[in-house]
Amino acid sequence: MINVIHQDQDLLVVEKPHDLLSVPGRGPDKQDCLISRLVEQGFDSALIVHRLDYATSGLMVIALNKATHKALSNLFQNRAVEKSYQALVAGSTVYDSGEVDQPLRCDWENRPLQIVDYEWGKRATTHWQVLARDADHTRLLLRPETGRSHQLRVHMQWLGHAICGDRFYAEPLGLSLSPRLCLHAQSLAFTHPSSGAKIQFHSDCPF
Structure with a gap:
């Protein structure tokens, strides 16, 4: 079960466990990943915006629609996300x-x-x-x-x-x-694409 620490109509902020892919890899043995688990939890429209390494744990933001995906991707590309x-x-x-x-x-x-x-x-x-x-x-x-x-x-x-x-x-x-x-990715801060509010999140380090 992926821990969802924030949910609204546009996005999720979740905690990825260590030793889990962000997206599926090649081959049947690499289909288990963050996105597939979120879909299993009912977030059928989940779209990846950025990735963490397989071995890295911590915070990730997930888009729930194409408009938010584009807006968040632009924030990361323009280095407007504080990590x-x-x-x-x-x-x-x-x-x-x-x-x-x-x-x-x-x-x-x-x-x-x-x-x-x-x-x-x-x-x-x-x-x-x-x-x-x-x-x-x-x-x-x-x-x-x-x-x-x-x-x-x-x-x-x-x-x-x-x-x-x-x-x-x-x-x-x-x-x-x-x-x-x-x-461990412990903090994320960015401007919400819909509200324009600055939002920030923290995840306790597990080691």
Whole structure:
């Protein structure tokens, strides 16, 4: 059962569990996804606006009609949606906050992995801030300025502190610290396409 934290005539805001596709993949074994589960819960008109990685949990906004889908898609394209994530990363960062501005592209020989590429990569910027530290890992607040595939995961790896449990980018220590990817989309804020009101949502971090 997908937890719906907001519902009106135009859109839903939901919490995607980790290890669940946002949309169906290829093959019969990849049909279970967020959208299919929402349809099973009675939201037949649910339309995907943006995605979270299979391993990432947290907030997603879902359109319930084509007009809202177009309006929300424009908000994301124009970077008018404020998003923040919580992450646990391996080790302890030297500084308390910072910015990673490293261009990314797909690593075609190792898809779906992404890599930093200064010649062909697309601009990608992530702001980060320490929330807490302990012996093995650091809890960070991440605010992506852009929305590239695997952006937060690659940027944390580039920083030298891969996200705990990241089967694509973490070193053995980071993998050993958690059985799941410790990345959670904790907040969303945007202007409602119909009312024009600024709305914001929060989801408690599960790790």
